[in-house]
Amino acid sequence: MTYTEDSRNKIMNTIRSSLGVSGDEAERITRTSIRLDQHKPNLIPERARKTQLENIALFRNMMESQSATVVELKGMDDVPGAVAGYLRDNNLAAEIRMGSDPILTELTWSAALALETKIGKAVPQDSAALSRAFGAAAETGTLFLLSGVDNPTTLNFLPETHIVVLRKVDIAGSYEEVWEQLREVQGQRTMPRTVNLISGPSRTADIEQTIIMGAHGPRRMCILLVGTT
Amino acid sequence: MEPTSHAFKDNVRKALNDDQLQRALGNVKTGFIDKRAKARAALPEFDQLRDQARDIKDHSLAHLDLYLEEYERKVTYSGGHVHWAATAAEAREIILDLCTRAGAKTVTKGKSMVAEEIALNDHLEAQGIEVVETDLGEYLIQIRGETPSHIIAPAVHLNKEQIEQDFRKTHTDLPEDRSLDRPEQLVNEARTVLRDKFIAADVGITGANLLIAETGSSVIVTNEGNGDLTQILPRVHIVIATIEKIVPTREDAMTILRVLARSATGQEFTTYTTFSTGPKRPDDPDGPEEYHVVILDNGRSEMLGTEFREVLRCIRCGACMNHCPVYHAIGGHAYGWVYPGPIGAVLTPSLIGVEKAGHLPNASTFCGRCEAVCPMRIPLPKLMRKLREREFEKAASPWQQRAGIKIWAFFAKRPRLYRRSTNILIAILARFGRRRGTFRYLPFAGGWTKYRELPAPQGRTFHQLWREQRNERVHK
Numbered sequence: 001m002t003y004t005e006d007s008r009n010k011i012m013n014t015i016r017s018s019l020g021v022s023g024d025e026a027e028r029i030t031r032t033s034i035r036l037d038q039h040k041p042n043l044i045p046e047r048a049r050k051t052q053l054e055n056i057a058l059f060r061n062m063m064e065s066q067s068a069t070v071v072e073l074k075g076m077d078d079v080p081g082a083v084a085g086y087l088r089d090n091n092l093a094a095e096i097r098m099g100s101d102p103i104l105t106e107l108t109w110s111a112a113l114a115l116e117t118k119i120g121k122a123v124p125q126d127s128a129a130l131s132r133a134f135g136a137a138a139e140t141g142t143l144f145l146l147s148g149v150d151n152p153t154t155l156n157f158l159p160e161t162h163i164v165v166l167r168k169v170d171i172a173g174s175y176e177e178v179w180e181q182l183r184e185v186q187g188q189r190t191m192p193r194t195v196n197l198i199s200g201p202s203r204t205a206d207i208e209q210t211i212i213m214g215a216h217g218p219r220r221m222c223i224l225l226v227g228t229t
Numbered sequence: 230m231e232p233t234s235h236a237f238k239d240n241v242r243k244a245l246n247d248d249q250l251q252r253a254l255g256n257v258k259t260g261f262i263d264k265r266a267k268a269r270a271a272l273p274e275f276d277q278l279r280d281q282a283r284d285i286k287d288h289s290l291a292h293l294d295l296y297l298e299e300y301e302r303k304v305t306y307s308g309g310h311v312h313w314a315a316t317a318a319e320a321r322e323i324i325l326d327l328c329t330r331a332g333a334k335t336v337t338k339g340k341s342m343v344a345e346e347i348a349l350n351d352h353l354e355a356q357g358i359e360v361v362e363t364d365l366g367e368y369l370i371q372i373r374g375e376t377p378s379h380i381i382a383p384a385v386h387l388n389k390e391q392i393e394q395d396f397r398k399t400h401t402d403l404p405e406d407r408s409l410d411r412p413e414q415l416v417n418e419a420r421t422v423l424r425d426k427f428i429a430a431d432v433g434i435t436g437a438n439l440l441i442a443e444t445g446s447s448v449i450v451t452n453e454g455n456g457d458l459t460q461i462l463p464r465v466h467i468v469i470a471t472i473e474k475i476v477p478t479r480e481d482a483m484t485i486l487r488v489l490a491r492s493a494t495g496q497e498f499t500t501y502t503t504f505s506t507g508p509k510r511p512d513d514p515d516g517p518e519e520y521h522v523v524i525l526d527n528g529r530s531e532m533l534g535t536e537f538r539e540v541l542r543c544i545r546c547g548a549c550m551n552h553c554p555v556y557h558a559i560g561g562h563a564y565g566w567v568y569p570g571p572i573g574a575v576l577t578p579s580l581i582g583v584e585k586a587g588h589l590p591n592a593s594t595f596c597g598r599c600e601a602v603c604p605m606r607i608p609l610p611k612l613m614r615k616l617r618e619r620e621f622e623k624a625a626s627p628w629q630q631r632a633g634i635k636i637w638a639f640f641a642k643r644p645r646l647y648r649r650s651t652n653i654l655i656a657i658l659a660r661f662g663r664r665r666g667t668f669r670y671l672p673f674a675g676g677w678t679k680y681r682e683l684p685a686p687q688g689r690t691f692h693q694l695w696r697e698q699r700n701e702r703v704h705k
Contacts, residue, residue: 004312004313004314004323005313007313007314007315007319007526008313010315010526011313011315011472011524011526011530012294012297012298014526014530014531014533015293015294015297015472015530015533016294017534018530018531018532018533018534018535019291019293019294019533019534020534021294023294023295028292028295029295031292032292032295032296032299032442032477035288035477035478036299036442036443036477036478039443039477039478039479039480040480041480041483042278042281042285042480042481042483042484043274043277043278043281043484045272045273045274045278045487046273046274047272062497066497066500099514120514121514121515122515124424124428140497140498141497141498142498142502147509147510147513147515147516148510148512148513149512149513149514152513152514152515153457153461153515153516154461154462154514154515156457157454157457157458157461158458174483175483175486176479176480176483179479179480179483189303189443189444190307190444190506191307191444191446191504191506192506192510193505193506193507193508193509193510193513193516194461194503194504194505194506194516195446195503195504196457196501196502196503197498197501197502197503197504198500198501199497199498199499199500199501200500201500202452202453202454202500202501203452203453203500204365204366204416204452204453205382205452205494206364206365206366206369206382206383206384207365207384207387207389207392207412207415207416208253208256208387208388208389208412209256209260209261209382209385210412212412212413212416214416214417214420215365215416215419215420215452215453215454215455216363216420216423216424216427216453216454216455216458217453217454217455217457217458217500217501218454
């Protein structure tokens, strides 16, 4: 860019003169770097500080109140059958798109008769997609989905039906716990290209404030909650 | 857009006589207020979270230079590009240049108030680029050639019959006899039409609700998922954001997000909250190949050094306008620029000048509801009062008003004279108004009595009544 460097200096200089600082004050620099390194949580609401059993119940309640369907399954082996069943019950085509997440691809899909599985990112023709959530925050029934070859982001938005596998052990109370889990897996101060926090299917209230489902993203969402408690 | 805030009084008159608008505004008065109240009641810590959200933004603003530098470092590290724009014109040029270099024919857009502020669409369209708004509300006003009338519900001034007419006029390739009287049908039609645009787009432009210094991420919230289709399908993703969107960490972002949706739509959380960091990674099967962030100042760095710094805490939730009796009466367009309602009454004169928008801070009853509901605890009435002072100092207000205030001030500074003259005035008014009880017309107050009647005083002033009551008590 021609003027972006000049503009950068101009903006920085004005900010510093407005704040009455030079930018070199050691105390300010220390304060900000400590804040970034420690990334301390602020107030966590009480509802997000419960037992695992309560977290699961709250997550389920919240998700259902946000118009998603929640189905509890004992184990991962039940997933293919549950996917086929959900599609059938909703009169949808018996096909599902998913990424390369081994937790999903290594399931015995042949057990779900007549269900066609496709691997890779979503294309506009896909009618339904299956993803695995990295985690979830019970406090508002919010899934965390990470971009990448395992669970491409297009799966979350292009098809009309989105089915998400979530292991009960991956449900946390608060959002902050999920960020902490992500830091453990991927490291400090780094993020996947896209992290989607999703709380139900797509909706709009832009016409006379009436809520209509399926604005641009999925019209329906089903959470397969896997594990014993 | 060219501001019409200077013509505020004419705008108001038009709005009050617009039946369609008045019907649509009925939805604002009840819906938003009830939903926010319910969401607040469901989270006992809500007000504490507001205090913390305010403190986070105050801290971020006090260290704005350092966090912006850190943010830029992290965006660059993740493979993205940061572009700095001091003015609206610079931001438009940078974005046009990026679109041209991408060979863009079609650009999809997520909802962005900053893009409205810099009038981006007109600029790109003038160069032959097709710009498509994808948020349903924004799409509706785009095909009508209007501007948003609300920060989060841009088409809140429309009724569904108007939308049906617009769709029939615009989507001419669809069968004429199709049924469009239910909102579902309108949403479906928009979904189908816009789906093709999402897929065809070469560049996707979104705003940002927050920028995170810790990771170099930009955050958007939507309920429709349009922002996500806008940014994951095209080859290039451009984010347009202003300097004050920065917060230090993801933890800080979550505290603000906890109060954002609840204050705005009354939802526990918005359906989609998306964190984007750089372009797609080597193994990613989808996502944009280029990620650009245009950081706009447009007067904010100077505001930072003034008594209006607190405005920069605003997270654009719209709660202030949802609860504003003036907004309820006139809607958003009357404010004449991008930001309506109480926040607009403070932001607009600060951004485009008191000379052009001096009327806006006068459009307040100072009832204080805006400040009471603001999740970032921005003292909006106090700031409006400061703008009124500024307008007065700059002699931007009409001479009659200035003369009136000066006369009043003369008496107000002399309490004994004030009391004596009000005693006389009130006694006279009481005598003349005794028969009807109200005045339909009063000399020098024609502007006021044109729309309402003035109740006639009962004959004694408050001071007199107070003294009498005290005396009675003493004698009892």
